[in-house]
Amino acid sequence: MTAKDSNSYNLAVTDGPSDGQYELGAADLVLDILSTHDARQVSVAALCRAGEVCGLRDQNVRVALNRLVRQGKVANPARGLYALNPGGSGLFGEVESWLSKEQRAVAWQGGWVGVVDGAVPRREKTLWRRHERALMLRGFRALGVSGLQLRPDNLHGGVPGLREDLRALGLADQATVIAVGELSREDEQRARGLWDLAALEAAYRDMLSRLERSQAGLHALPAEVAARESLLLGRAAIRSIIHDPLLPDALMGGDLRHRLIERMRDYQSEAKQLWMRVLPA
Numbered sequence: 001m002t003a004k005d006s007n008s009y010n011l012a013v014t015d016g017p018s019d020g021q022y023e024l025g026a027a028d029l030v031l032d033i034l035s036t037h038d039a040r041q042v043s044v045a046a047l048c049r050a051g052e053v054c055g056l057r058d059q060n061v062r063v064a065l066n067r068l069v070r071q072g073k074v075a076n077p078a079r080g081l082y083a084l085n086p087g088g089s090g091l092f093g094e095v096e097s098w099l100s101k102e103q104r105a106v107a108w109q110g111g112w113v114g115v116v117d118g119a120v121p122r123r124e125k126t127l128w129r130r131h132e133r134a135l136m137l138r139g140f141r142a143l144g145v146s147g148l149q150l151r152p153d154n155l156h157g158g159v160p161g162l163r164e165d166l167r168a169l170g171l172a173d174q175a176t177v178i179a180v181g182e183l184s185r186e187d188e189q190r191a192r193g194l195w196d197l198a199a200l201e202a203a204y205r206d207m208l209s210r211l212e213r214s215q216a217g218l219h220a221l222p223a224e225v226a227a228r229e230s231l232l233l234g235r236a237a238i239r240s241i242i243h244d245p246l247l248p249d250a251l252m253g254g255d256l257r258h259r260l261i262e263r264m265r266d267y268q269s270e271a272k273q274l275w276m277r278v279l280p281a
Helices: 026-036 044-053 058-071 092-097 100-103 125-137 158-169 185-192 197-220 223-242 255-278
Strands: 041-043 074-078 082-083 114-116 148-152 176-181
Touching: 026 044, 026 058, 026 074, 026 082, 026 223, 044 058, 044 082, 044 114, 044 223, 044 255, 058 074, 074 125, 092 185, 100 255, 114 158, 125 158, 158 176, 197 223, 197 255, 223 255
Parallel strands: none
Antiparallel strands: 041 082, 074 082, 114 148, 114 176
């Protein structure tokens, strides 16, 4: 299941498998349902029913709900009703805006953005994990020089905008965001080769194929089976889109990414209808 504009903001930033066989946890499921339901407020009975469809016990769903409320990610506006709290996570917008991801890119003039993070303490595991996640979400790769991460300067807002964006995503305070220009010929060549373009393209083709096959066969499956399949595969597809590095056309054309986003737009519409039939009103 996917939303009209969104999906669970837990899935977007995990490093787990994106092969459609993702082991769905109760908290992930709750966030998915709350993100997608038209009413935006969902009864505990409906959430437990969704859990049943996905092989989760009522108790697991209720425990996850209580934990999410304590964390501020979910609100409890009335007895037995729950709603998503977008302010509960700085990462919510990453999933909320996947449909418009391509609009973040601008024409590339050949410059680079660098993050110097040699001073970030690796021993502070939580800080380092958030720092790495922020870099990953914006497509940075290590140049090979100690403590220097790079990406093309082709995102809206330029270096100042990306600096602010990275901080909001969890970039460590000890890191410095800088403009990088006039690389040596050797470093320029290395920088352009930091991304495994063949692997990216192959992954997109595979995901497109899987979405097409799934969508063609959903109508022939029992409603609960189809709903669960659409949720798991939709999560994997959206995760792929969110993790796209948004490289400029000079490095990698965006046709496959665009086709994947459009296919996922169609897939989510059918998936949402499936789930509305499965869940109680």
